[in-house]
Amino acid sequence: MKIYYDENMPYAAEFFGEFGTLTAFNGRELSADTLIDAEVLLVRSITQVNENLLKNSPNIKFVGTATIGVDHIDQAYLSNNQITFSSAPGCNAISVAEYVISTLVILAERYCFSVFDKTVGIVGAGNTGSRLSEKLTALGIQHKLYDPILAATGEDSRVFSSFEDILQCDIISLHVPKTTTGLYPTHHMFDQTVLSSLTEDQILINACRGEVIDNQALLLLKQQGMKTKLVLDVWENEPNIAEALIPFCEISTAHIAGYSLEGKARGTEMLYLALCELLNKKPNQSLEGLLPKSTISQVELHGRLNDVILNQLVKMVYDVRRDDGIFRQQVYINGFDYIRKTYPARREFSATKVLINDEQSKTQVHELGFS
Known part of the structure; x- marks a missing residue:
């Protein structure tokens, strides 16, 4: 079996080596010509998987993304061509939540406030938002959840707040997928109007998708004197980001909030289990047996x-x-x-x-x- 995988997927060789020949690739440089003999394709969020990429791959039978988000995958095309698809929901949710916790303690130290006195507004109460909520609950930090899609189901017992309530919180942390359709699209959810309503005492954290915030509107407002504190891990038009925004950020990073070793490796393991299921094969590898001991154990x-x-x-x-x-x-x-x-x-x-x-x-x- 010919398996192609993103070079940034940890333990890919350990998990998938038993299935056949493995070839690593640069996720942003992958082309259709590379995948002529591919039977399995394993990607991360920077690779657009669609007809254009797979047009020369007649033998492809499984596509997996070792990420929570799936906006880079043309699932309709895969389904129409009987190609099994699997993602890794929740694989790096803990990692992202811990990124947010780290930013909070750093900014609390920098600006001499107590995290225990703040209210956090979580936009998006799926896997990542829920993990953050659990950690804030453990610390006794007040927080509110906004997720109109989950709230509308009536199947979630948690209390949900309005968007207007979230905008009044001391800290606003974004954890939604990128969507452009439906009743609640997230593309530019934080547009110029919303951004203009934020105050100098608030902190805005984006560790989901860059397009949730209108980066050009944000840059313009910052240049005009907007004082809201910014933490940006994700950016519009990655990797060609608005570099002029960087000096205005309290913390700026390269879309690595979910990049803990456990978070990335969990995604690899989830795809391994999905492929085992497709092939009706009993798994004989586990993440627990592969992770090294921490230097501070x-x-x-x-x-x-x-x-x-x-x-x-x-x-x-x-x-x-x-x-x-x-x-x-x-x-x-x-x-x-x-x-x-x-x-x-x-x-x-x-x-x-x-x-x-x-x-x-x-x-x-x-x-x-x-x-």
Whole structure:
């Protein structure tokens, strides 16, 4: 079996090597001519999978994307050509949620506020928004959820807020897919009108899709003196982003919020399991057996969880300032995709075991995600 996979998929060889011949590719440079003999195609979000890409691939039988989003996949074309498709919903949701937690402790330190005193508005209550909600609940941080599609089903017992209520929150964190149709399209959800309503005391975080915010409107407002604090991990027109926006960001990164080792590898594993199901084969590989031990595998804390301890604990595992620094230093020289390709290893909270002598804090820390 001929299997082609994105070079940025960790453990692809370990998971898929048993099925046949593996060929790695650059996700943004993949062409139809490369895939002439392909039977399995495994991509990430930067590869557009459609008729144009697969027109020379008569033997293709399985396409998988190791990502939550699927807006880069022409699912209708795959279905019409009897090509099995699988994605990896929720694979990096924990990673993105922990990116947001790291930004919060960094900005709290920078601007001398307590994260425990803030209200967070979560736009999108799917996999990622839910993981963030769970971590905020563990910390006792007030937050509101906005998801009109989930709310309309009547099957979700959570309390949902209006968009207007979300816009009043101290921190607004975006976790929706990119959509352009339907009752609630997310493309430019934060347009000039919405952005203009935000105040200098608020923080806007985008770690979902760049097109959810009108970047040109945002840049214009910033140039005109808009004081709202920005955290941007995703950008319109990646990799050709509006570089003029970078100096206006508190934290800016190269679409790596979901790039923890666990998050990326989880996506690989999910596609492996899907292919095993298609081939009616019993899985004999697991992520647990492949992940290395964390360099900081255990830590002991004393005292009740507060801003200082939370700050130290989160930064010990993941300090987002590292990624912000890499981005600002390299994006102008090496480019957006280079930063993603050479992204240094990052672990999730769960890779570190925390021993703590306060029972209430122990519960909080473990529900936050630490072992």
